[in-house]
Amino acid sequence: MQALYIVKRFGVFLLIVWLAATLNFFLPKLSGQDPVRTKLLEQAALGGYVQGGIEEMVKVYQQKFGLDKPLWRQYLTYLGEVSHGDLNYSIANYPRTVVGMISEALPWTIGLLGVTTILSFAIGTLLGALLAWPGAPRWMRWLMPPLWALHAIPFFLLGLVLMWLLAFQFQLLPIFGGYSAGTNPAPTWGFALDVLRHAILPALSIILVSVGGWALPMRGMMVTTMGEDYVTFAEAKGLRSSTIFTRYCMRNAILPQTTGLALALGQILSGAVLVEVIFGYPGIGTLLFQAIEENDFFLIQGIVLTVIVALGFATFVLDVVYPLLDPRISYRRA
Amino acid sequence: MLGYLRRNISLGVGIGLLGILVIFMVVGAFTVDTSAAQPLSVPALQPPSWDYPFGTDRQGRDLLAVMVAGTPLTLWIGFIAGFIGVGVAAVLAFTAAYYGGVVDTVIRSIADIGLTIPGLLVLIIIAVSLKGSLTVNQMAIIIALLAWLSPTRTIRSQVLTLRQRGYVEIARLNGMSGPEIIFRELVPNLLPYLAATLVSSVSAAILASVGLEVLGLGPVEAPDLGMTLYWVQFNAAIINGWWWWWTAPLGVIIIVFLGLFFLTAGLDEIANPRLRRTV
Amino acid sequence: MGVSTSILRVEKLCVAYDHPLGAVRAVDDVSFALRPRERFGLAGESGSGKSTMALAILRMIKPPGRIEGGEVWLEDTALSGLADDVIRRLRLAGIAMVPQGSMNSLNPVVRIRDQIADALADHGSRLSRREVAERVHSLLVQVGLPPEAADRYPHELSGGMKQRACIAIAICLRPKVIIADEPTSALDVVVQRQVMETLGRVQQRLDAAVILVGHDMGLMAQFVDRLGIMYAGRLVEVAPIRDIITAPRHPYTRLLIDSLPSLDHKGQFVGIPGLAPLLRELPPGCAFHPRCPMAEARCRSEKPAVRAFGADATAACHLA
Numbered sequence: 001m002q003a004l005y006i007v008k009r010f011g012v013f014l015l016i017v018w019l020a021a022t023l024n025f026f027l028p029k030l031s032g033q034d035p036v037r038t039k040l041l042e043q044a045a046l047g048g049y050v051q052g053g054i055e056e057m058v059k060v061y062q063q064k065f066g067l068d069k070p071l072w073r074q075y076l077t078y079l080g081e082v083s084h085g086d087l088n089y090s091i092a093n094y095p096r097t098v099v100g101m102i103s104e105a106l107p108w109t110i111g112l113l114g115v116t117t118i119l120s121f122a123i124g125t126l127l128g129a130l131l132a133w134p135g136a137p138r139w140m141r142w143l144m145p146p147l148w149a150l151h152a153i154p155f156f157l158l159g160l161v162l163m164w165l166l167a168f169q170f171q172l173l174p175i176f177g178g179y180s181a182g183t184n185p186a187p188t189w190g191f192a193l194d195v196l197r198h199a200i201l202p203a204l205s206i207i208l209v210s211v212g213g214w215a216l217p218m219r220g221m222m223v224t225t226m227g228e229d230y231v232t233f234a235e236a237k238g239l240r241s242s243t244i245f246t247r248y249c250m251r252n253a254i255l256p257q258t259t260g261l262a263l264a265l266g267q268i269l270s271g272a273v274l275v276e277v278i279f280g281y282p283g284i285g286t287l288l289f290q291a292i293e294e295n296d297f298f299l300i301q302g303i304v305l306t307v308i309v310a311l312g313f314a315t316f317v318l319d320v321v322y323p324l325l326d327p328r329i330s331y332r333r334a
Numbered sequence: 335m336l337g338y339l340r341r342n343i344s345l346g347v348g349i350g351l352l353g354i355l356v357i358f359m360v361v362g363a364f365t366v367d368t369s370a371a372q373p374l375s376v377p378a379l380q381p382p383s384w385d386y387p388f389g390t391d392r393q394g395r396d397l398l399a400v401m402v403a404g405t406p407l408t409l410w411i412g413f414i415a416g417f418i419g420v421g422v423a424a425v426l427a428f429t430a431a432y433y434g435g436v437v438d439t440v441i442r443s444i445a446d447i448g449l450t451i452p453g454l455l456v457l458i459i460i461a462v463s464l465k466g467s468l469t470v471n472q473m474a475i476i477i478a479l480l481a482w483l484s485p486t487r488t489i490r491s492q493v494l495t496l497r498q499r500g501y502v503e504i505a506r507l508n509g510m511s512g513p514e515i516i517f518r519e520l521v522p523n524l525l526p527y528l529a530a531t532l533v534s535s536v537s538a539a540i541l542a543s544v545g546l547e548v549l550g551l552g553p554v555e556a557p558d559l560g561m562t563l564y565w566v567q568f569n570a571a572i573i574n575g576w577w578w579w580w581t582a583p584l585g586v587i588i589i590v591f592l593g594l595f596f597l598t599a600g601l602d603e604i605a606n607p608r609l610r611r612t613v
Numbered sequence: 614m615g616v617s618t619s620i621l622r623v624e625k626l627c628v629a630y631d632h633p634l635g636a637v638r639a640v641d642d643v644s645f646a647l648r649p650r651e652r653f654g655l656a657g658e659s660g661s662g663k664s665t666m667a668l669a670i671l672r673m674i675k676p677p678g679r680i681e682g683g684e685v686w687l688e689d690t691a692l693s694g695l696a697d698d699v700i701r702r703l704r705l706a707g708i709a710m711v712p713q714g715s716m717n718s719l720n721p722v723v724r725i726r727d728q729i730a731d732a733l734a735d736h737g738s739r740l741s742r743r744e745v746a747e748r749v750h751s752l753l754v755q756v757g758l759p760p761e762a763a764d765r766y767p768h769e770l771s772g773g774m775k776q777r778a779c780i781a782i783a784i785c786l787r788p789k790v791i792i793a794d795e796p797t798s799a800l801d802v803v804v805q806r807q808v809m810e811t812l813g814r815v816q817q818r819l820d821a822a823v824i825l826v827g828h829d830m831g832l833m834a835q836f837v838d839r840l841g842i843m844y845a846g847r848l849v850e851v852a853p854i855r856d857i858i859t860a861p862r863h864p865y866t867r868l869l870i871d872s873l874p875s876l877d878h879k880g881q882f883v884g885i886p887g888l889a890p891l892l893r894e895l896p897p898g899c900a901f902h903p904r905c906p907m908a909e910a911r912c913r914s915e916k917p918a919v920r921a922f923g924a925d926a927t928a929a930c931h932l933a
Contacts, residue, residue: 016450027459152595153588154541156548160563160584164572175573229717236671236712237782238704240735247731248720255722263449270454274545278567292462292549300462304455315450327766328721 006320013316018079020308024301025078082305098302101287106306108178109283112199113272116206117265123207124214125257129250131215132222135241144215151212156274159205163279167201174198178282202279206272217260221253228252255326262318265311345600351593355405355586362402370396371403371557382578389578391562392569397582400557405586407470407558411543414474416536419481420489423535424528427486428516431493441486448483454545456480461551468553477542484538485531492527496520530601537594544587559583559590619646619686620822621670621708621790626683628662628669631676637892639665639678641846644919645927647790647822652813654833654854655826656869657843658889663826666843667792671708672700687790706736709788711780711812715772715799718779725749725770725778726763729785736786752781755818756811773804777811784815791816792824797832809836830873834858839925842866845890845900848919852926862928864905899931907932 130136131144150158167175179185179194225231226249234248276285284303291299323329339346370376373393380390388397430441460476461468496502497520505515521528546552547560548567562583566572571579628640640662647653655663668674670685672692685692687707692700704710712718720728729749733740740748749763756777767775776796783791793812797805813836816823825837833840834854841851842865850863861867868885887904890896899917902908911931919929 012447016447019447020451023456024459027456027463149592149595152591154544154591156545157584157587157591160572160580164577164580168572168575229712230720232673233710233712233718233779234720235673236704236710237732238701238706238736239731240701243731243735247723251722252720266450266452270452270545273454274548277549288458289549292458292551295462297462300459304459307455308451311452312450326722328768 005323009316009319013312016312017309020305020312021079021082022075024305025075098299101299102284102302102306105282105284105287108281109272109276109285112202112206112276112281112283113269116203116210116272117261117268119203120207120210121214121257121261124211125218125250125254127211128215128218129222129245129253131219132226133245133249135245144219147208147212147215149212150209151216153209154274155205155209155271156278158209159202159275159278162201162205173201175201176280198281202275202281205275206268209271210268213264214257214260218253218257221256222249225249225253258318258322258325262315262322265314269307269311342600342603344596344603348593348595348597348600351589352597355409355589355593359402359406362398366399366402367396368399368403370399375399379576381576388582389576391565391579392571392576393565395557397562397578400562401559401582401586404556404558404562404583405590407556408540408543408560408587409590411470411474411477411558412536412540414471415477415481415539415543416532418475418478419539420485420528420532420535422478422482423485423531424489426482427489428493428520430486431490431497432512432516432520438490442490445483445486445490448480449487453480453483454542457542457546458549458551461546468551470553470556470558473543473546473553474539477539477546480542481535481539485535488531489524489528492524493520496523526601526605530598530605533594533601534598537591537598540590540594559587563587618648620649620651620688621647621824622686623666623670624684624686626666626669626685627681628665628674628678629681630678632893634893638681638846639892640669642683642919643843643846643848644683645841645848645851647824649789649822650816650820651839652816652823652825652837654837654840655824655843656828656830656833656840658828660889660892661843662846663843664794667710667794667824667826670792671704671710702736705732705783705788706786707788708790708792709783709786711776711783711791711793711796713776713795713798715776719767719775721767723766724763725753725765725767728778729782732782732785748785752785753778755784755815756781757807771804772800773808776800776804776808780808780811780815784819784821787819788821790822790824791819792826794826795828796825797829798827805832812836830869842869845895846892847900847929848927849901849930850926850928852922852928856926862922862926862933863901863930864907864932865901868906899929 127140127143127147130140163175166172174180174197176198178198179191180198185191231244231248234244239248272283273285273288275281276283277289280286284307288300288303290296291303339349373395376386376390376394376396378390378392378394380386382389386396386398388401390396391400426441426445430438457476457480460479461473464472464476502515502519505519510518543552544560544563547558548563550564550568552558552561552564554561563580566580566583569576569579571577623646624644626640626643627638629636629638643662643666645653655666657663665674665678669680670692672680672685674680680693687703692703695703719725723731726746726749729752730745733745733748738745746763750760753760753762758774758777758781762770762774762778767778770778780796791812796812797808800808809832812823815821825833827833837854839851840854840857841848842857842863843849844865850857850861850866852862857866858870861870865885868883872883872885874882885904890900890903896903896913898914899905899908899912902912905912909931915931917929917931919927920933921927922933
């Protein structure tokens, strides 16, 4: 039964990937624009080419990128390529491949997102739990309204404010990029520290906004949990306050939160994309922004697909892990 | 009424903030010359002064005029997308929850799968294809395409809880037809909840539109808030020290989001009496 | 009711709940003494204050409730003056509560074994893993549960098994007093009997005293030595069980006994007319007088004091 559940979940994952790929393929075609021609025309306008040679060039490129074949063939070829991990060449940065460019940017994004999501979730959940607990220090109550208000604004807006405040006005932290301009990436402590310094502002923009979003629902869940019969019995058992807090309250209150995590991933990612753009952080977001600016269609498609696949996979992992956390949900019934 | 606002702080703050915006827009429409929101209208890069209270940007727009002209545009996109989104969502949710069975499974699955895919990315794909030729209304419609996913889910679960209540059964036994029950019994009871969902949907739509615009995918001609931020980014206004250029749209956007957020929280409190608790 | 012969003594206990419209007395001036190894029943309608009593004895009343007055003695120790940590350790080790296990009293995400083990650990036990496992095993056997239950989660057990698991937890530190709060409420009759037998058995083995809180008079009649009846927060009668059934002193008690269906005489169901009063709006004088068939003028104006009838019985009625 366990295997069946995992297989079903994986099936959903594959379905999502297929759906994303299909949408990715068909939606742009609806606008009737030809990405290669558009790009070439744009370059021609910039560079002052003679109009005559355009059509030949377009034909060559169309062939190269497979755009001259009938639609259904293109679709099948596309699906085939995608399953092999071939996401085509980048139009603007030819001959670099889309996969190549993405693999350079992806680790930065995963690093930033991974760390910030885990930190926000951990800090927010703990804070929310403490806010509900009568034994917690009183000054913590004052944290709630500002965190709650911060939660209302998008990440990148806070990013702008922080950037101006800490990087520009007070010159505490670097404004731009993933590491100082001119340095070469190398596995040294110096470089690691540099990367860390550059990551602080983007990370803070995300964490400060997200924490409120985790804390408030957790506080609500804790209050509900604290009213349960088993918590009353735990107290009647003479258990220590800390035991009741962790094992009886938090352990139960955190369950709905983790489902929230799976659902929030998409939103966190969307927000993070904009944060990267603001800070010029060399991740997927900035890459996407560049691609949009340069009308590099295949790169855009590739990024969107990669992101959807990554998110689908993360959701799949969380789906499989959740029954492990809550023994009441058996693999069979889910 | 005022007494209630004092108890439901969120609602009060929300209405207050949005009220300030409305006053700003209305007064501005009458007193400020909005043609100055177009490029090359005024001298460029002027810091705030008596002539130009919000300063001017690099393309020669009077930023006060931009705010007055642009804020309604941003809100318009949000409202259109939000309304369409929640409207569609309500129809789908009520149908799914009331009729159950296959209909429910289909609608629910589509919504669930659609939610796993981050909306912004799909919007990006669509918007990129239409780049450069997008109008404000088209943008609203595109965002509406995805705006119905999340509300469908939440409204559906609310309807499901209501459906089990006694009065629905009685209505059915009395021979009321499906749509009649939906309109006469279910909707009135869900109005506060629908209102809260609508406001939060508008907020999400504005967020999506600003997000797209900052990436450069919005209606380029329109002087709305997101596009202004795009130009800020494009011209590296922060580094260049043209602080007035970005503080104005940033301030207005923050007021918009905070206002909508508190309004949603306030409406939530009305909709769910159990939430009436001080923070 | 001498001081040195009681294991638990409640003296003029008052518990109030603060309410915007005025404070409400959920427990009003209640006194009784529990002897070692005695089985004491505490019966009453919903809202009579019996569960609040149980919580008050364990000092678990939370705001907006508070203990307004009176004292609880465990042997020779007054519980009100004790520090928080001392009281905490007294719970389960000195006075243990058996809650309504068939409901939600067990932590859904923790195994039964660990719910016993954490009680042991937090009370300073330094047993090794294997010793704890042995202890759990013997406890489960005592309450009639299969040893495999140790590895189960609460949702995998039936109502009766969950109740017995709660009993196992309650006795793991050999308490002197066990307070069983409606332990058989949601169970069917057959399981009820099993649970009560288990409770009786472990009580005898531990030489502990039991307070059985509930509203099932038939159950009380079969299990307890003495019975106390609560009404509107007051302890209106206490007497040995046989006496209460054959010669109740308080009219309320009499009506309660009369309302029990009998196998010998078939007839109409007899109830008690009227409803229990809202604690917020208690009638003047005796709280029961509006429903009392024998009420006199005095009952309507003067609150009856609790009077003793010998060493084992009390009653709060002008006409007793």
